[in-house]
Amino acid sequence: MNIIESITTRYACRAYLDKPVNRSDLEKILDTARWSPSGVNTQPWRVAVVTGKTRQRITDTLTQAREDKLPKNPDYTYYPAKWHEPYKSRRKNTGLSLYAALGIQKNDPDSQKNAWYNNYRFFGAPVGLLFFIEKDMGKGSWVDMGMFLQSIMLVANGLGLATCPQASLIEYPDKIRDILDISDNLHLVTGMSLGYPDKTHPVNNYRLDREAVNSFTSWYK
């Protein structure tokens, strides 16, 4: 798969096959993504790969925290406190598309909750990835991390695997650090599911569009 094809066919996969991912594929993905650029070659990314019992512990812990209505305490705010256009409509469209694919109605809080909790289950993917950055690094390192994340998703796609980056996994970072025995000097940037896609599942059979180039680009001479 060439790079353009990998970028344009990647999508947020929210249903996976119950099929393990070879350790060698995971190593290949990380071994390739490490070539991502970073300011003065800082390479600020830290990754935890979770499978098996550890992955399950994370699922159980996050689900329980949410059930207990524990206040979320992410290390940073991913989304704006107040949504305005055009982002507000894009966000709404994303949610509506997801619910439509899953056949979830507006007045069905139980199904909505289950769809959200699927995040904590890594959507059934056998592998979870958690990405950390040292807390005293600047915003630039977060830019670097974004490139690293995209590299991971593109290589995975090239290997026939699918991914879903997940800010939903950063709601209770202290609990994740606890499970992984990670210092609170490391901030949790995002999580990600990784595995073989269930291509027959309706949730994987719609695609979100993108704005046209001219809507976000100004050309100067």
Ligand SMILES: Cc1cc2nc3c(=O)[nH]c(=O)nc-3n(C[C@H](O)[C@H](O)[C@H](O)COP(=O)(O)O)c2cc1C
């Ligand atoms: C950093 C990041 C965090 C995200 N968090 C979630 C999440 O918690 N749950 C989810 O279902 N999708 C999540 N997404 C996926 C986006 O909703 C998705 O990328 C976007 O709607 C565009 O769809 P596409 O990736 O399928 O093209 C996240 C994406 C990014 C980049």
